[in-house]
Amino acid sequence: MKIEITSRSAALLSVLLLSIPVLARGAEPFTAEQLTVIERMLQAQREAIRGELLAELAAKPEEETQAPSTEQSRTRYPSAGHSMGMDITPSPASPDLVAVPLDRGMGNGISGLEMEVNDGKGEVRAVLAHTRAVPDAQRNVQNGWKVTASSALDDKDGGRGHFTTLDALRGGTAIELAFSHASTKRVVIDDHGVPARDWVSLCTAAGFADANGCTLAKIDAATRKPGAQHLAKAYQQFERTHYGWGYLYEAKLGAGKQDFEYLASDLSAQKEDFSTVSLGGSLGFANPRRNVLFAFGFDYQRSYEQADSHIYCGALTNPASPCVSGRLGKPQRENGRLLWTEVRSRFSRFPFSLRVTQNLASDETGVDLPIYFFRGEEGGFSGGLRVGWTSEDGTVGGVFIGSQFDVFR
Structure with a gap:
């Protein structure tokens, strides 16, 4: 030794x-x-x-002043592909835009596993997601794909895992495919194509003699070096003030099945599966600091709904026949038209995501509010309390817990 x-x-x-x-x-x-x-x-x-x-x-x-070798002598403007653009991948500077349960991802580039229980019902979800940067000198652009599989823990009555979003596909087993596109305008280059003064100053602080070879990816790497706290602070301030409003849109298609038990006209017990379909889209806007997201969307859903459970007895001519409890008749098809709006931010240290949904077909209203209370091993919030209200069922509360990760890193 x-x-x-x-x-x-x-x-x-x-x-x-x-x-x-x-x-x-x-x-x-x-x-x-x-x-x-x-x-x-x-x-x-x-x-x-x-x-x-x-x-x-x-x-x-x-x-620190050793400038990296440049492949070309021309000035390079900030390269696209940096994950801070719309925060659809995790970012220490602003985790709020991804701080939602996996069923409310909207552009969330994070894979994960999650379980939720509320009002005696529950659901498990698995998400596989990936985002890819699109080269663009003037904007931060990212495209993302996401596959979500979900299954209700108790679907014998067609119960939804979290009905405050009025999402009918959550009453059974479902799979959903979503595509998202995010873009944030850069404002670090002037009208003549010359890098702004603050951008040149940031490049100089990162160890570049000028803007040649200076990219956001290289500055981000330089902030991780020992003793670079001053550069990290300057970098965060630069990002907060040198991006305009960003936008994010998503299109999704889902399908699933619901298992039902009901009583036929002769009061015999029946079991049958019904297919469900969902098609939707959404549009969101993030402020320049990227700590608030406003979004709205529309979903069309074909699903099935059962009648209420009652006690039924046989005909008077056969008084010896037993009485049975159940739902009489086959489930009825419903075509839901969900119009919703959402805001994501944080209150104190706790991120939240408030969504209000209106089913235009049934005139039902739902309010959903998940609040995160603790972080997972990867540093992102992965559990908390979920409260909600619907005009048909009243108030409900529950908890969700999950583990989020990126399988592509």
Whole structure:
């Protein structure tokens, strides 16, 4: 084993050695001669440590000012593909735009597993998602694909896992495919195609002689180096003030099945599966700081709804026939037309996502509010409380918990 003693630890070691005889004598005070020796030793060590620190500081600028080699001599404007554009992938600067349960992803580029329980019902969800940057010199552009599979934990009555969104596909087993496109305008380049002064200053702080070879990806990498806290702060401030409003749209298609048990006209028990279909789209806008998202959307859903459960008895001519409890008749087909609006932000330290939905076909209203309370291992919020209300069923509360990850990194 190799032990290395530096000048910083030598001072402490010397004082400790001088203290041993004092401790052995029962903690008697140092003599004036011993105090003089200790003072001289500490002064010498202070000078040695000061010299080491000055040498380290002198070496750092030499390392940081080494500009990376450029493939071309022309000026490169900020490259697209940086995940901070619309925060549809995780970002330490603004996690709010992805802080929603997996069934409310809207552009969420995160894969994960999640379980939710409310009002005695529950649902499990699995999401596989990926986003890809699209090269663009003037904007941050990302396209994303997402596949969501969900299954109700108790679907014998066609119960929905979270009915406050009025999503009929959540009453059974379903799979959904979604495509999203996000874009944020850059405002770091002037009308003549010349990099803005603040962009050049940021490139210089990152170690580039000028804007040649300077990209957002390289600046982002430079902020992760030791001692780059000042650059990280400047980078965050630059991103908050040098992007315009961004937009995000999503199109999705889903299909599934619902299992029902009902009573036939002769009161015999029947079981039957029915297919469900969903088609929808949404549009959202994020402010320049990207800590608030406003969105609205429309979903068409073909689903089935059962009658209420009652007790039924046989004909009067056969009074010996037993009475049975159940839902009489086959489930009826419904064509839902869901119009919704949503806002995502945070209150104090807790991100939330409020959505209000109106079913234009049944005139039913739903309010859904998930609030995140704790983070997962990857640093993103992965669990919390979900409360909601519908004009038909009243107030409901539940909890959700999940693990989010990126399988493509």
